Amino acid sequence: xxxxxxxxxxxxxxxxxxxxxxxxxxxxxxxxxxxxxxxxxxxxxxxxxxxxxxxxxxxxxxxxxxxxxxxxxxxxxxxxxxxxxxxxxxxxxxxxxxxxxxxxxxxxxxxxxxxxxxxxxxxxxxxxxxxxxxxxxxxxxxxxxxxxxxxxxxxxxxxxxxxxxxxxxxxxxxxxxxxxxxxxxxxxxxxxxxxxxxxxxxxxxxxxxxxxxxxxxxxxxxxxxxxxxxxxxxxxxxxxxxxxxxxxxxxxxxxxxxxxxxxxxxxxxxxxxxxxxxxxxxxxxxxxxxxxxxxxxxxxxxxxxxxxxxxxxxxxxxxxxxxxxxxxxxxxxxxxxxxxxxxxx
Amino acid sequence: xxxxxxxxxxxxxxxxxxxxxxxxxxxxxxxxxxxxxxxxxxxxxxxxxxxxxxxxxxxxxxxxxxxxxxxxxxxxxxxxxxxxxxxxxxxxxxxxxxxxxxxxxxxxxxxxxxxxxxxxxxxxxxxxxxxxxxxxxxxxxxxxxxxxxxxxxxxxxxxxxxxxxxxxxxxxxxxxxxxxxxxxxxxxxxxxxxxxxxxxxxxxxxxxxxxxxxxxxxxxxxxxxxxxxxxxxxxxxxxxxxxxxxxxxxxxxxxxxxxxxxxxxxxxxxxxxxxxxxxxxxxxxxxxxxxxxxxxxxxxxxxxxxxxxxxxxxxxxxxxxxxxxxxxxxxxxxxxxxxxxxxxxxxxxxxxxxxxxxxxxxxxxxxxxxxxxxxxxxxxxxxxxxx
Amino acid sequence: xxxxxxxxxxxxxxxxxxxxxxxxxxxxxxxxxxxxxxxxxxxxxxxxxxxxxxxxxxxxxxxxxxxxxxxxxxxxxxxxxxxx
Numbered sequence: 001x002x003x004x005x006x007x008x009x010x011x012x013x014x015x016x017x018x019x020x021x022x023x024x025x026x027x028x029x030x031x032x033x034x035x036x037x038x039x040x041x042x043x044x045x046x047x048x049x050x051x052x053x054x055x056x057x058x059x060x061x062x063x064x065x066x067x068x069x070x071x072x073x074x075x076x077x078x079x080x081x082x083x084x085x086x087x088x089x090x091x092x093x094x095x096x097x098x099x100x101x102x103x104x105x106x107x108x109x110x111x112x113x114x115x116x117x118x119x120x121x122x123x124x125x126x127x128x129x130x131x132x133x134x135x136x137x138x139x140x141x142x143x144x145x146x147x148x149x150x151x152x153x154x155x156x157x158x159x160x161x162x163x164x165x166x167x168x169x170x171x172x173x174x175x176x177x178x179x180x181x182x183x184x185x186x187x188x189x190x191x192x193x194x195x196x197x198x199x200x201x202x203x204x205x206x207x208x209x210x211x212x213x214x215x216x217x218x219x220x221x222x223x224x225x226x227x228x229x230x231x232x233x234x235x236x237x238x239x240x241x242x243x244x245x246x247x248x249x250x251x252x253x254x255x256x257x258x259x260x261x262x263x264x265x266x267x268x269x270x271x272x273x274x275x276x277x278x279x280x281x282x283x284x285x286x287x288x289x290x291x292x293x294x295x296x297x298x299x300x301x302x303x304x305x306x307x308x309x310x311x312x313x314x315x316x317x318x319x320x321x322x323x324x325x326x327x328x329x330x331x332x333x334x335x336x337x338x339x340x341x342x343x344x345x
Numbered sequence: 346x347x348x349x350x351x352x353x354x355x356x357x358x359x360x361x362x363x364x365x366x367x368x369x370x371x372x373x374x375x376x377x378x379x380x381x382x383x384x385x386x387x388x389x390x391x392x393x394x395x396x397x398x399x400x401x402x403x404x405x406x407x408x409x410x411x412x413x414x415x416x417x418x419x420x421x422x423x424x425x426x427x428x429x430x431x432x433x434x435x436x437x438x439x440x441x442x443x444x445x446x447x448x449x450x451x452x453x454x455x456x457x458x459x460x461x462x463x464x465x466x467x468x469x470x471x472x473x474x475x476x477x478x479x480x481x482x483x484x485x486x487x488x489x490x491x492x493x494x495x496x497x498x499x500x501x502x503x504x505x506x507x508x509x510x511x512x513x514x515x516x517x518x519x520x521x522x523x524x525x526x527x528x529x530x531x532x533x534x535x536x537x538x539x540x541x542x543x544x545x546x547x548x549x550x551x552x553x554x555x556x557x558x559x560x561x562x563x564x565x566x567x568x569x570x571x572x573x574x575x576x577x578x579x580x581x582x583x584x585x586x587x588x589x590x591x592x593x594x595x596x597x598x599x600x601x602x603x604x605x606x607x608x609x610x611x612x613x614x615x616x617x618x619x620x621x622x623x624x625x626x627x628x629x630x631x632x633x634x635x636x637x638x639x640x641x642x643x644x645x646x647x648x649x650x651x652x653x654x655x656x657x658x659x660x661x662x663x664x665x666x667x668x669x670x671x672x673x674x675x676x677x678x679x680x681x682x683x684x685x686x687x688x689x690x691x692x693x694x695x696x697x698x699x700x701x702x703x704x705x706x707x708x709x710x711x712x713x714x715x716x717x718x719x720x721x722x723x724x725x726x727x728x729x730x731x732x
Numbered sequence: 733x734x735x736x737x738x739x740x741x742x743x744x745x746x747x748x749x750x751x752x753x754x755x756x757x758x759x760x761x762x763x764x765x766x767x768x769x770x771x772x773x774x775x776x777x778x779x780x781x782x783x784x785x786x787x788x789x790x791x792x793x794x795x796x797x798x799x800x801x802x803x804x805x806x807x808x809x810x811x812x813x814x815x816x
Binding site: 326 | 354440441
């Protein structure tokens with residue numbers, strides 16, 4: 001099947017309530033849009049659930065609901081984001097992702113052409129990641145009761161023997177590594193928001209990280225923590241780990257990779273890049289002995305080219321994340337109160 | 346970023362800090378009030394306090410437009426959005442500030458009010474053009490920097506005949522607030538707030554110029570150094586203030602000459618004068634009622650004045666009782682003196698405006714400086730540095 | 733208060749508007765508050781408006797002033813190092 005052809009042709013019309021009604025319209029939608037793009041043996045069996053062989057080892061399962069505005073943004077769309085987001089959550093457990101499920105909640109009136117574009121993007125992302133979407137669900141809600149489309153994906157993966165990673169495993173004196181520049185995704189999204197628009201070449205970093213993770217696990221037996229700093233950015237994720245592991249952290253601001261244009265956009269909007277979302281970056285914590293080797297492997301992978309050592313884990317009963325600023329002072333890198341809002345003062 | 350990064354250089358910071366340590370007489374204390382929240386933010390954001398000798402102390406001033414807006418005006422804005430069915434356009438800064446009974450714009454929005462976050466008054470005008478059948482009100486807050494853009498928008502609306510656009514004006518004036526602080530009993534007689542000099546506003550001064558501060562320097566014999574918002578600017582200006590204090594001078598000096606001139610932006614001033622006039626008095630959170638400290642829309646532009654267009658009801662607005670924002674804004678208390686700080690009141694659940702704005706002293710304390718409380722005392726003033 | 737950032741004017745547009753550039757970011761702003769703005773000049777941008785021009789000469793002068801405080805420090809270090 002040629003996906004490019006179908007996407008350029010575009011499908012006329014819009015989703016209506018009959019598409020969720022369980023009748024022929026729904027069957028057609030599933031066949032013409034979902035099955036057509038996502039086709040694989042398990043999905044094509046057409047059953048209520050996916051029948052799969054149980055792999056050896058420990059299973060990891062993770063689920064994530066995806067809502068994003070705008071649905072199409074520089075560097076991606078809600079479709080590939082829904083695949084990458086969940087795959088990454090599975091990968092951050094040290095697992096190799098195998099299968100995904102997808103649940104769609106579509107708002108009445110949503111253009112079928114856009115839906116197809118999204119599903120095609122999901123299919124491409126899943127194929128590139130070597131993962132099959134094996135079962136799914138579609139519901140349609142009345143106009144005004146959804147924001148275009150919401151996608152929930154669940155991922156299943158398997159963890160190899162001997163791999164022990166988790167947010168509670170960071171220990172003092174371990175080293176904190178980051179796979180690349182921060183804030184790209186959040187700023188790419190903001191650049192298209194009404195009333196904030198600005199022109200930029202910044203694109204979302206949305207990507208599936210399990211390939212990078214596989215390379216890393218191979219060389220660093222002491223790898224203790226893997227986590228992707230999505231919502232709330234680097235700051236929120238480091239604070240989560242600090243609390244889970246009952247440790248503190250000390251970061252070097254000047255070591256944290258940050259694109260000049262992302263920095264400028266943050267300055268313009270009054271945002272702190274430490275709190276801006278990423279969708280294709282990971283934090284790794286390992287022993288000092290393994291740090292250089294791990295860093296070299298990360299930098300050798302296309303998704304870890306800008307990887308850097310950004311700080312160390314400290315012993316701290318208050319679990320504070322502190323940072324030496326580029327200016328030479330010290331500041332606290334706290335949790336965020338809520339979503340960071342652009343400000344003028 | 347040109348004109349930004351060079352003023353954040355760490356190689357110069359240590360040298361300037363050493364110069365401050367060298368010139369500050371160890372036998373006295375220097376109380377520097379940074380009027381602007383922008384300076385408060387920079388001090389915490391870059392950890393400037395770590396570089397200061399212990400006897401140089403910053404006293405946070407009331408120059409945060411979000412912090413000084415009284416609860417009643419915020420309640421009025423919520424009423425405009427909820428009770429009058431308008432599209433209320435607001436800068437992001439105001440969204441989370443709690444009004445009476447913790448009601449904020451963001452909560453009103455969650456309950457269905459049409460509140461839009463804008464970055465510029467131009468966005469508010471665009472929304473008005475796109476929604477000709479709706480009333481669009483711009484919630485105008487801020488000091489002399491934010492006022493000219495509001496003036497431009499009102500003139501533009503008048504020129505275009507954009508009759509569904511109006512402004513809820515809360516613009517306030519910096520010199521009036523500084524004068525009020527200097528005349529307060531805490532500063533004048535009681536000595537509970539010590540101020541040896543001011544770091545003068547950066548961007549406000551780009552509009553009003555350095556001239557308006559001349560009066561304070563002479564009348565109250567306090568030195569003023571107009572300071573840029575970058576951390577090296579703060580260090581350099583503090584050094585200049587220390588020199589003035591040491592030499593017994595009380596002049597207006599300008600460190601931020603790359604943007605601030607003596608006369609300021611005359612065109613912006615004349616646009617503001619065309620659209621606005623002085624309010625006889627205005628309530629400030631923390632400072633109380635301050636005469637001639639705010640602006641209102643002139644009669645000639647009455648139709649763009651939301652306060653005249655909509656019958657905003659009288660209401661019994663109430664701040665949280667034990668919230669110390671008012672005293673903190675006057676520099677009388679520090680965030681850690683407040684019983685609510687860090688217990689009931691956190692950025693997740695702010696009780697007062699100082700915990701909401703990133704320029705508010707409480708939020709800055711919480712976000713950047715809280716770790717200083719670990720195993721010791723937290724002070725509003727800067728902590729001692731060994732050596 | 734008053735978040736503002738210096739940015740370079742890259743084009744002038746109708747209705748007192750202009751586009752500024754900042755490290756690859758481009759944003760449309762109003763220049764209604766300034767007279768005689770030229771392409772290439774730096775302006776201070778606040779809430780989508782140019783508030784004031786940035787003076788290149790004065791910027792350099794301020795930096796020199798800051799560096800001066802440092803030079804003195806270097807000299808003192810030198811003197812202390814030489815002292816027995």
